[in-house]
Amino acid sequence: MxxxxxxxxxxxxxxxxxxxxxxxxxxxxxxxxxxxxxxPVAAVGGIIVNSNNELLFLVRGCDPGKGKLGLPGGFVDSGEALETSLLREVMEETSLRVTRSNYLCSFPNQYTYRGITIDVLDVFFKCEVDSFEPLTAQPGEVESFHIGRPTEEMLGRFAFESNRRAVEFFLSQE
Ligand SMILES: [Zn+2]
Incomplete structure (x- = not known):
């Protein structure tokens, strides 16, 4: 329930x-x-793009949406700016250092944890990183990564519709 x-x-x-x-x-x-x-609580998500215009997706290692696809990101802490939160969350989940971020879009979301649903506003940024070399999954939070161009099949495997919509928005702007 x-x-x-x-x-x-x-x-x-x-x-x-x-x-x-x-x-x-x-x-x-x-x-x-x-x-x-x-x-709504604020959250950030990063669309991290490499030089081949491939995107970084993660396979979620915990609920909600364990085993489903997501973008690196998370909740904004009290006293934190969106940009600071983005850098921190991307570093925590992927070990990658964001060198440049640009606002992309935002979508409302809902997040259910231990039976309680809260409203969230997901804010998405296009991100560049200095290198994909340090890529490391945060234990417990991230199961694995996928780097590539998003397919229809992948778009159907996102844990959160807001993340899927952000990727679709990104693709529409290319
Ligand atoms: Zn009272």
Whole structure:
């Protein structure tokens, strides 16, 4: 069973009063005026391209979407800029150093972890790296990599539709 985060706020986190408007957004506590907005969390994704115009895809090593395709990336930490997050996530997942990144597109996404679904805004960048030589899969997070031109079959194997749409957008801009 999965549940949207707004449905999990049955009680006020500040005063514990039970809400009479379950899943209302924003959450407003009638007892203590506590307000919480279920705004999307920011995440970044990198379309990393080599000199042959081939793209780097990863096979996800964990859920959600274990075994399915994805792009390097992840959630933006508090206090972090998108560009900084992109460099950090790409380094963590692939050991590659992004030398140049350009904004490409963004798509809404949803992310379900341990039965709770949150809204996410995925922001995608086209990335260049100084070399593909250090390519190493982050243990537990990344199963393996695939470098190549995306095929229809591959586009059907993405864990997240937002990632597939970003690749399609990239291809439409070439
Ligand atoms: Zn309250």
């Amino acid at each position: 999965t549940q949207h985060i707004a449905d999990a706020f049955r009680f006020c986190p500040r005063c514990s009063a039970e809400t009479k408007n379950l899943a209302a957004s924003p959450f407003r506590c009638a007892e203590c005026d506590f307000v919480f907005y279920f705004s």
